[in-house]
Amino acid sequence: MSFECCEGRRPVKFSRRYFMKQGSIAMVGLSTMPAFLQRAIAATPASGKKQLVVLFQRGAADGLNIVVPFGEQNYYRMRPTIAIPEPRRGSADCAVDIDGFFGLHPSLASLAPLFQKNELAIVHAAGSPDPTRSHFDAQDFMESGTPGRKATEDGWLNRALENVPEENASPFRAVAMGANLPRMLRGAAPAIALPDVRQFKVMAQNSSMNHVAEGGFEAMYAQTVDHALRGTGTETFEAIDLLRKADPGKYKPENGADYGKSRLGQSLQQIGQLLKADIGTEVLFVDCGGWDNHVNEGGAQGQLSNLLRDLGQGMSAFRQDLGDRMQNIVFVTMSEFGRTAKENGNRGTDHGHANCMFVMGGDVKGGKVYGRWPGLNEGQLNEGRDLALTTDFRSVLGEILAKHTGVRDLTPVFPGFDNDPRKFPSLIRS
Numbered sequence: 001m002s003f004e005c006c007e008g009r010r011p012v013k014f015s016r017r018y019f020m021k022q023g024s025i026a027m028v029g030l031s032t033m034p035a036f037l038q039r040a041i042a043a044t045p046a047s048g049k050k051q052l053v054v055l056f057q058r059g060a061a062d063g064l065n066i067v068v069p070f071g072e073q074n075y076y077r078m079r080p081t082i083a084i085p086e087p088r089r090g091s092a093d094c095a096v097d098i099d100g101f102f103g104l105h106p107s108l109a110s111l112a113p114l115f116q117k118n119e120l121a122i123v124h125a126a127g128s129p130d131p132t133r134s135h136f137d138a139q140d141f142m143e144s145g146t147p148g149r150k151a152t153e154d155g156w157l158n159r160a161l162e163n164v165p166e167e168n169a170s171p172f173r174a175v176a177m178g179a180n181l182p183r184m185l186r187g188a189a190p191a192i193a194l195p196d197v198r199q200f201k202v203m204a205q206n207s208s209m210n211h212v213a214e215g216g217f218e219a220m221y222a223q224t225v226d227h228a229l230r231g232t233g234t235e236t237f238e239a240i241d242l243l244r245k246a247d248p249g250k251y252k253p254e255n256g257a258d259y260g261k262s263r264l265g266q267s268l269q270q271i272g273q274l275l276k277a278d279i280g281t282e283v284l285f286v287d288c289g290g291w292d293n294h295v296n297e298g299g300a301q302g303q304l305s306n307l308l309r310d311l312g313q314g315m316s317a318f319r320q321d322l323g324d325r326m327q328n329i330v331f332v333t334m335s336e337f338g339r340t341a342k343e344n345g346n347r348g349t350d351h352g353h354a355n356c357m358f359v360m361g362g363d364v365k366g367g368k369v370y371g372r373w374p375g376l377n378e379g380q381l382n383e384g385r386d387l388a389l390t391t392d393f394r395s396v397l398g399e400i401l402a403k404h405t406g407v408r409d410l411t412p413v414f415p416g417f418d419n420d421p422r423k424f425p426s427l428i429r430s
Contacts, residue, residue, distance in 0.1 A: 048328060049280075049282060049328065050282070050328050050329075050330075050363075050404050050405050050406065051275060051281065051282050051283070051284070051328055051329045051330075052282065052283050052284070052329070052330055052331075052332070052400065052401075052404065052405055053271060053284045053285075053286070053318075053329065053330070053331040053332070054157065054184065054283075054284070054285050054286075054332055054334070055285075055286050055287065055288070055331070055332070055333045055334070056139075056142075056143075056182070056184070056285070056286075056287040056288075056333075056334055056335065057287070057288060057291050057311075057333060057334070057335035058135075058139065058287050058288065058289040058291065058335070058336070059135065059289050059290055059291030059292035059293075059335070059336075060135065060138070060291055060292055060335055060336050060337050060338065060339060060351055060352070060355075061291040061307075061335040061338070061339075061355060062291070062293060062297065062304060062338065062339040062349050063124065063335075063338040063339070063354070063355035063356035063387065064079075064338065064339065064341065064387060065079075065082065065083075065084055065105055065297070065299070065304055065339075066104075066105050066108070066304075066308065066356055067102050067103075067104060067105075067122055067124055067356045067369065068083075068084045068095040068102065068103045068104070068105060069101065069102055069124075069373070069376065070084070070086045070087065070095050070097075070101070070102070070103050071100065071101035071102070072101075072375070072376050074375075074376040074377055075341075075376055078341050078342040078343065078376065079299075079341075079342070079343045080343070081299070081343060081347050082297055082298060082299045082302075082343050082347055082348075082349070083299060084103070084105055084106070084299055084300055085299075085300065086103075087103055092106060092109075093106055093300040093301070094106060094300065096108070096109050096112045098112060098115050098116075098122075098369070099368075099369060101369075101373075102122070102124070102369050105300075105304070105305070105308050106300050106305075107300075107305045107306075107308035107309040107312055108308050108311070108312040109312070110312045110313060110315075110316040111312050111315060111316055111358075113316075114315075114316065114319060114360060114366070115366060115367055116367065117366070117367070118364075118365065118366040118367035119319065119326070119360060119361070119362075119364060119366045120358065120359070120360045120364070120366045120367075121358075121359045121360075121364050121365060121366040121367070121368055121369075121370060121427045122356055122357070122358060122359075122368075122369045122370065123356065123357040123359065123369075123370045123371045123391055123396050123425060123427070124354075124356045124369055124370070124371045124373060124391075125354045125356075125371050125372065125373060125374050125387055125388060125389060125390040125391060126354060126355060126356060126357050126371055126389070126390075126391040126392070126393055126396060127142075127335075127337055127338065127353065127354045127355045127389055127391075127392075127393055128141055128142050128147045128336070128337065128389075128392070128393055129147055129148075129389055129392055130147035130148045131353070131383075132337075133337070133351035133352075135292070135336060135351075137150075138336035138337050139183070139336045140183060141336075142334060142336055142393060143155050143156070143157075143182060143183035143184040144156065144183060144184075145159070145394060145397075145413065145414050145417075146414075146415060146416065149416070153186075153187070154186055154187030154188065155182070155183050155184035155185055155186050155187055156184065156394075156397070156413055156414060157174070157184040157185050157283060157285070158174075158184070158185050158186055158187030158188065158189045158191060159187060159189075159412055159413045160283075160401050160405065160407050160413050161173070161174055161187075161189035161191070161282075161283060162187065162188050162189040162412075163407050163408070163409060163412060163413055164405065164406055164407055164408075169190070169280065170279055170280025170281065171190065171192065171280075172192065172274065172279045172280055172281045173190070173191075173280055173281065173282050173283065174189065174190065174191035174192070174281075174282065174283040174284075174285075175191070175192055175193075175194050175274060175281055175283070175284050175285070176191065176192070176193045176194070176284075176285040176286070177193075177194060177195075177267045177270060177271060177284070177285065177286040178193055178194075178195060178267075178285075178286070178287065179193060179195045180193055181193045182285055182287065184285060185283075185285055191283075194270075194274075196270070197270045197273060197274065253269060253272065253317065253320075253321040254320075254321050254322075254323055255320045255321060255323055256320065257317040257318070257320035257321035258313070258317055259313065259314055259317040259318070259321075260310060260313045260314065260317070262310035262313075262314070263288065264286070264288040264310050264311065264314050265310055265313060265314040265317065267286045267288075267314075268286065268314040268315070268317065268318045269317070269318075269321070271284045271286060271318070272318055272321045272322055275322065275325060275329070276322075276325070282405075288307075288310075288311070290303075290307055291304075291307060291335060293339075293348050293349060294344065294346060294348040294349070294350060295346040295347070295348045296346065296347050296348060297343075297347060297348040297349055298347075311333075315331065315358070315360065318331065319331075319360065326360075326361055326362045327362035327363075328362060329361045329362060330359065330360070330361035330362075330363055330364060330400050330404045330428070331358075331359070331360040331361055332357060332358065332359050332360075332396070332397070332400060333357055333358040333359075334355075334357055334393060334397075335355050337351060337352055337353055337354075337355060338352040338353055338354050338355035338356075338386065338387055339351070339352040339386075340352045340385050340386055341376055341381055341385060341386060341387055342385065352382075352385070352386035352387060353382045353383075353386035353387060353388065353389055354374075354382070354386065354387040354388055354389040354390070355387075357393065357396055359396065359400070359427055359428075361404075363403065363404045363428050363429050364427060364428060364429075365426070365427050365428065365429060366427075368427075370391070370425040370426075370427050371390050371391040371425065372390040372391070373390075374387065374388040374389075374390050391425060392417070394414045394417050394419075395423060395424055395425060396425060396427070397414075398410045398413070398414060398417075398419055398424065399421075399424035399425060399426075399427065399428050400428055401413060402421065402424075403424075403428040403429070403430055404428055
């Protein structure tokens with residue numbers, strides 16, 4: 001979109017980007033501009049906006065083999081074949097020591113430097129207080145943000161967006177990478193599912209139903225009566241259309257980042273592309289499956305190791321690719337519940353209780369494992385079999401929402417929960 005004014009006899013064109021790039025010069029004269037021009041400029045995504053990426057590990061990841069309590073000897077007694085060996089100098093198949101008691105699975109070695117640079121925090125013995133061992137119910141409770149309550153219609157992340165309304169918000173304010181809008185993002189606030197930036201098939205939320213809009217960003221603005229804002233929408237479409245038309249093989253993540261070829265890695269790469277496009281994206285969701293390892297889970301090598309290699313490579317590449325932009329981003333992981341402390345007879349683990357969460361980004365006070373460690377002795381286990389819960393996942397997410405994204409009132413986001421800021425883990429800078 002461009003605007004013309006007269007300078008002598010010669011018409012001069014100014015693009016909307018020109019006004020934004022001129023910063024204070026443009027803003028000084030904002031009050032004297034026509035109303036339609038003020039609205040068009042105001043609709044441009046503001047730089048420095050705080051952004052949140054949520055990754056859901058579906059299937060119940062084994063937190064005890066992800067962040068290994070190698071200082072807990074009972075861990076090795078309960079897992080004779082799948083335990084991750086204690087850290088040893090020169091060995092690549094043992095835990096990566098991060099604080100003398102906990103270590104990362106060796107497939108997550110790429111995350112250790114981020115922890116050491118205080119950019120990555122871990123919360124252990126975290127999760128939902130509901131005792132269910134059903135994948136469906138547990139995922140539903142964690143995505144609705146109301147454990148034990150099945151009647152909740154919307155998701156906590158959607159309610160958080162609704163709690164921080166934004167005038168002239170970008171249609172790409174909340175994006176889920178995938179074919180369907182996840183439970184977490186369903187609700188009154190607009191959100192879209194984007195299966196692939198390259199295909200650009202947008203699944204847009206329409207009340208409680210989803211519909212498909214083929215190349216449909218333009219259609220999303222078809223009912224806009226303000227022509228200036230319709231132009232703004234067109235410019236946003238042009239930005240995303242550049243991503244769609246770009247040859248994925250030619251895209252080069254910055255700073256030498258390598259996301260790998262896994263589905264998760266490629267999804268995180270596309271999230272990075274969306275964030276770099278500056279089209280007003282504030283919330284991004286991605287999930288990955290395969291974590292339900294009842295049989296042959298493996299230890300330093302095996303099924304879990306392969307999943308964690310993709311996770312570690314994807315997260316570290318995301319950090320490397322986004323560079324200075326990470327100052328405005330928080331990246332958090334979660335899973336519906338953990339696994340049993342003891343391995344089963346099939347060299348795997350069964351459905352458990354507490355788990356671990358990763359929190360990465362510029363506002364994160366990293367370099368620490370947060371949460372009270374409950375221990376793995378028989379009397380310390382939940383129901384005599386699981387890692388006990390000491391940190392409710394809503395405390396972690398609530399702190400991120402309050403301190404990072406600016407949610408002022410957490411009561412509608414997590415109804416029925418004690419949202420007292422004094423009980424936050426204190427892992428986000430104020």
